[in-house]
Amino acid sequence: MGHVHALRLGLTDPRFAASAVPGAVTAKPEARADLARALGATAGSGNGGGSALAVEALADHVAEAIEAGGRALHRPDLGTLVATVPSDPQARNEARQAVAAVDDEAVRLRTAVKSRDGFFTTYCISPYSRYIARWCARRGLTPNQVTTASLLVAVIAAGCAATGTRAGFVAAGLLLLFSFVLDCTDGQLARYS
Structure with a gap:
């Protein structure tokens, strides 16, 4: 049992x-x-x-x-x-x-995150990206849609960096970080679902 x-x-x-x-x-x-x-x-x-x-x-x-x-x-x-x-x-x-007595939701969230991942991903991204994955699942988004959103954000980041301005570089850095979060979220969404 x-x-x-x-x-x-x-x-x-x-x-x-x-x-x-x-x-x-x-x-x-x-x-x-x-x-x-x-x-x-x-x-x-x-x-x-x-x-x-x-x-x-x-x-x-x-x-x-x-x-x-x-x-x-x-x-x-x-x-x-x-x-x-x-x-x-x-x-x-x-x-x-x-x-x-097992809390299914807590187990699904915990197991959505890879147990063996890099330091930055484990401690800086995964503590909150699992909740983004749950939010996406509740809205019916698929992992492929999240991957596409990650790609679009990365393309926008490249456009910001292409401006050559300080504000463009800062925006590009933030957008690339958000793109990485979405990239982690798509796998977590697949495991969560």
């Missing part, structure tokens, strides 16, 4: 060949052989009573077998998100309550 954003964050990152969150594991084509070996090793093991592993624990055992086989397994930090495999009705109820 888990929050949908936990599964998306944990299982759809294209940078990693294999990923896992509690109760789920995924493998891209280059890691499928490792997944098949792990499934074969896990299917042959029992839980001491001669029966197969419990379905609830299968994904976690497969993930451990993939790591034991030497494949690096990405396990993302889920933060406030919930991903768990409850073993009894009380744990299941607690998991449901934890999933319901």
